[in-house]
Amino acid sequence: MDMKVNIAGVEWNNPVTVASGTFGSGAEFAEFADLNRIGAVTTKGVANIPWAGNPTPRVAETYGGMMNAVGLQNPGIDLFCERDIPFLRKYDTKIIVNVCGKSTEDYCEVVERLADEDVDMLEINISCPNVKEGGIAFGQDPKAAEAITKAVKKYAKQPVIMKLSPNVTSIAEMAKAVEAGGADAVSLINTLTGMKVDIQRKAFVLANKTGGVSGPAIHPIAVRMVYEAVNAVNVPIIGMGGIATAEDAIEMLLVGASAVSVGTANFYNPAVTMEIVDGIEKYMEAQGFASVADMVGIVK
C-alpha cells in the first residue's frame, strides 16, 4: 500500500502531521513518538523575535477538549534555526515551520530568514485568536488574507501553507482569498474562540478571558469546514481539528483533505500519531485502497 502523499510538490511518507503548538518542535515528544513514522512535523509558531506569550492561567480543560490562550510564546527565529531545525533534520520526516507575526513585515522577515534553511514547507498562521495584533486580524478579512499571502510568497522559497481560522462566516471565501494570493496549500482549522468561568472565584478561568477551543469536541465542525474548503479551491487541504483516532483522520481524507494534522490528542496520548498512521493503513488494506490518493475526496 502506498502511504505517501504529495502536498504541493513535497512528498511525505504518510499523510499525518502534528498540529502546530501541540508537539513543541519535535524534541519534546521524541522520547514518546518515533518521529520517523510521522509524515511531517509541524513546529510551534515562530516569530522574528522571542515572544513571552500571555499571562497565566492560559490553559483549561473543557468537555471533550481544552481551551488555550498561550499567545504564541516562542524563542524567536534565531534560536529556532540554531537549535530546532538541526534536531528535526536527523529524522526521516518533513519539516513544516509554522510562522507567526504581528505585522506583514514580521511575517516576511521570518519567511525570508527561512528561505536558506533546510526546511520543507512553511505554514503561515493568520488565525491565532489569542494575540491582540496580527494573527487573526489577517485571518478574518479575505482582502487582508490575500494580501498577506501575496507578501509572504514574495520571500518564500518553500511551498506556503496558509492556516485558516474557523472564526469566520464563510470558510470557502477565506480559502479562495488565500488561493488567489498564491497559497500552495491550505490548512484548517485553528481553534474556535471560547470562554470559561470559574463559578467559585467568580472570575474567568483564563487570564486572557477568552481562549481557543480544541480537541474532539470541535471535530464535526472541522470536518464540515474542511469539506467546504475542499470544494472551494484547487490547492491541497491539510485537515485538522479534534482528530484523536484513525477514524477521525479517515473522515477528513474522505471529504477531501490530502493530509491530516493531529493536535490536542498528543497531550493525552503522545503516541497517537503512530496509532493513526497504523489505523489508516489497516483501513486501506481492509477497504482495498492501493494509495491514500485513492480515498481522498470520495465522499462528495
Ligand SMILES: Cc1cc2nc3c(=O)[nH]c(=O)nc-3n(C[C@H](O)[C@H](O)[C@H](O)COP(=O)(O)O)c2cc1C
Ligand atoms: C496549546 C495549543 C497551542 C497552539 N499553538 C499554535 C501555534 O503556535 N500556531 C498555530 O498555527 N496553531 C496553534 N494551535 C492550534 C492547533 O495547531 C490546531 O489548529 C487546533 O488545536 C485544532 O486541532 P486539535 O483539535 O487537533 O488540537 C495551538 C493549539 C493548542 C491546543
